[in-house]
Amino acid sequence: MARREDFEIAIVCGLPLEYDAVSLVSDEVWKQDRENNDYKTGRIGEHNVVLSLLPGMGKASAASTAANIRSSYRHVRLCFLVGVCGGVPQTGSKEILLGDVVVGKAIVSYDFGRQYPDGFTLKDGIESNTAKPDRSIRKQLATFETSNGRLRLEEEIARFLKKLQAKATQQGCGAKYSYPGTDEDRLFMPGYRHKHYISPTCVCSKCEKGSDPVCEDAVKSSCQDLGCAEQYLVPRTRLKRKREGDIKKAQDPAIHIGVVGSGDRVIKSGEHRDSIAKPKGIIAFEMEGAGIMEEIPCVVVKGVCDYADCHKSKKWQDFAAATAASALQAILGYMPPAKSQVPRRGHFLVPFGRNESFVGREDILQRLITRISPSANRDDCQRTAVEGLGGIGKTQIALEVAFRLHDAYPDCSIFWVPAMEATGFENAYRKIGQSLGVAGIDEDSADVKTLVKAALSRKDAGAWLLIVDNADDTDLVCGPTGILSSLPFSRTGSILFTTRNHQATVELDIPETGIVSIPEMSQTEATELLRRSLKESQAQDTASLTSLLDFLAYLPLAIKQASAYMAKTGMAISRYLQHCRSSDKKTIKLLSKDFEDRGRYRGIGNAVVTTWLISFEQISRDYPLAIQYLRSMCFLAEKEIPASLLRTADDELEADEAIGALKAYAFITERAGQELK
Ligand SMILES: [Zn+2]
Ligand SMILES: [Zn+2]
Structure with missing residues (x-):
């Protein structure tokens, strides 16, 4: 049973749609944490994971959720922030397309800084507002930056994405996670505004520069409705390649490892985006990583659903959330299974x-x-x-x-x-x-x-x-x-x-x-068992010893009782054997009745009775109270009789002796740790 200590990985989502996508990748059915409804637990690959949905957007909400995770699951050492983000479309020669996955090797808070009339400058000193996950995960991320490592990871993400889509189809929501298509992936030039071009009766008609306002209606409308023009689209090499290549592979996301910008302000302008991104090498924008990082080392794994500009729409959100969830699954596969600080011991x-x-x-x-x-x-x-x-x-x-x-x-x-x-x-x-x-x-x-x-x-x-x-x-x-x-x-x-x-x-x-x-004991085993409690002098008569073992049918219990008797009385084996053979058959028969309902073993069962009878007679002569105990035990279970139930005698010494006698003849055994007092 996975205990709270067994969870070292947390997954946090900012939006319900992100949470839904992650919910499709568990290798086990997700379970609600019984003590806290905020958490769901599951297993991805070899990792026990705890999943949580943020109650609201932004850094503060993320930080308080992360703090709660830490106090509920004290062994959580790494948090994956999984969901969707706005991508920076072009960094040098690298293109990021919608549906690609960004993995943050560092998080930069972009709100820290100064807003100047002509732009926003990040505060100097990258250390003060950059947070990094721990060394081992950074090392792992570095392997994804090599072309071999990246290709392998991308292949796995593509495979997991297909699995996720199949699972969604089974659950009746397959269409939600399908690839929107290359034609839906449109990047406009950074300065090209999303505004009314067709019916210029609103404030949009006066919009010329990037900082000029557009009407509220335009913000909510699609590019098609507004008439955002195709000639302002930026040509994308990778999109062209996707269109010309295998159509089935068009949806396969590329992975980008880099710096992620995190802040409470939503970036909705191409120019604004580029001015913040360029100086710090930011490749994507999101809103929660910086908050989580205050509490738990965090890796951002996010699917690109828009280009953080004014033309953004929600069309790509579900697909991007799915590529991110698939990437999470692939990345977890590379991480060594959790070594819980507390070694797991069975009950x-x-x-x-x-x-x-x-x-x-x-x-x-x-x-x-x-x-x-x-x-x-x-x-x-x-x-x-x-x-x-x-x-x-x-x-x-x-x-x-x-x-x-x-x-x-x-x-x-x-x-x-x-x-x-x-x-x-x-x-x-x-x-x-x-x-x-x-x-x-x-x-x-x-x-x-x-x-x-x-x-x-x-x-x-x-x-x-x-x-x-x-x-x-x-x-x-x-x-x-x-x-x-x-x-x-x-x-x-x-x-x-x-x-x-x-x-x-x-x-x-x-x-x-x-x-x-279980067969009878072998001659050697039985001899060894009999000899164990006997004195050297008693055990020397090997002929009698063999006869006795035959008589006792090699039953360990009978041998134990016989040897207990002989050890106590010092009786020779030959004499004991004589007793056995001459004992009152009628009495044996009487005592056997108890065992007859045990069925087919009756014939051999008598041998045990023989031993028991001899012990019984001896005890009844010396310790009448012991026999009284034995009788009352017959009415209780065969085992597990508390000593207190037997303790009815006024004379404690007599009671001790009686119980001692029963123990000596192996009629009863006292449990370790249970004092007879
Ligand atoms: Zn307008
Ligand atoms: Zn537009």
Whole structure:
């Protein structure tokens, strides 16, 4: 999810029509900033961008908007001012045509200076009223001034312009952005006035010099209506070439890198324009750059829609705004992707600590990590299941995967939800929502599952892994509010289930290739696990050790419990084995009933019961309160029982001992960081 810190590029437009054109170039759907309606966020190429429309024209409005952007998006380092401008048609041998794009490598405030009767002089000292973007962007702009760099950029702008026009056509406004044509590109000589030539009854008839007034009606009329004469048009070499060349390429804009004049006064006179432009090498005029530059380094990217003279019309505005938006897209493609000052780290919501005694299973771990890691090339939101017997170590495998993935991909968020029962599942979802900052997640009426599903399904949620542990109960999986309907979908996301119920993998629509069955532990792995807690002297009897492992069906949970028992009692393996084999079958059968509804694993399940029974008998003799606890736990969820729920004994010492005993026999595990006090 893109955070405010992830935005380093701002785009500002002065006019709604400019804003509309830029809105056509995002690679993602633009989103309204929820906290501030003035901003829309999107992505262009590899850049997160924030887009804003100025509330009014001119420098002051631009400066205050830029200041607001800076305070809302504190990592914004560069602002593109994108839209339309008045071009200076001729600078030396260089011609600027309507629809061309001007990129400002510097901004000059043209209002600073003195207005003399015979003209306007810019204040001396270019440093005092010139602003430049930072070094890296200036370096980039310099490459566009080489003929190779310019040609490449122009090709890309032409390509993006076609894309923009196609998109506009899809949206039903294609005509707006089409090229007005070479015949509509008319440049009159600087002194030739835009006034009534056909019906000289107004003040226009007395207009001779450049400074003489023309009537109000003339200002609002088109050259055609007034009769501005063709013989005063300036011949343009590039226009001639366009007319003679490939008609499809006529609309392709040229790019001009240079100094842009910025001021509150609109330039509407050819003579005035040239007198300001010439001394400072200004190639275009606009009104907001100087204001933005006071707050944020700014690059002006503007399409030329008129020649800043009295003949200007609005005919070219939309097309020029489109060429500017296309140029912005092309330029952003050259800029290195934003390196946010704050490195992006994924969330890590896993309720267990790392199991330091985790043994073996290397091939399975590798298989899982290859399948679910964020670098895996995929077109889908992968669903993978770790399937196997109760006690085979599925949860431990999933936990190890979570930690390894977290080490290898710190950007990838990892979430863990237990699926034994509905409340635990929903609580875990709420925690995810809280850590993602999902709006409304803490409200009483919040539909937590739907909110979190939506948040993780968003593209900007980034890479994530959702671990759904113990998805065994098909009733809980299906149903209108079940787990299945709460699962998010994202191509950058992946879901890993653990289950002992094959039917659940079918309900969860997990393909056969996504099911990783956990076999018994190998002899070596099981021996290593058993030996870990035993004394050297106990572990020497390898014959009994092998028999015991066989008896325990190589189930990690059973092995853990057996070794916990032997470590505590100091009992030899052979003796323990004897106990197991001689135990009351009727009792085992009774205890097994609890597990029979877990289905097809019943036969092997007994082996776990054997271990459990031995532990159970031992505990019940020594710690009656512990058995009472175990009984009450049967009525609660299998996991996540708060210690406070058990703490009902008057004698705190007795309670501590009982819980200690349950822990010692691995009946219960205490969470890291949760004090039993
Ligand atoms: Zn007139
Ligand atoms: Zn005219």
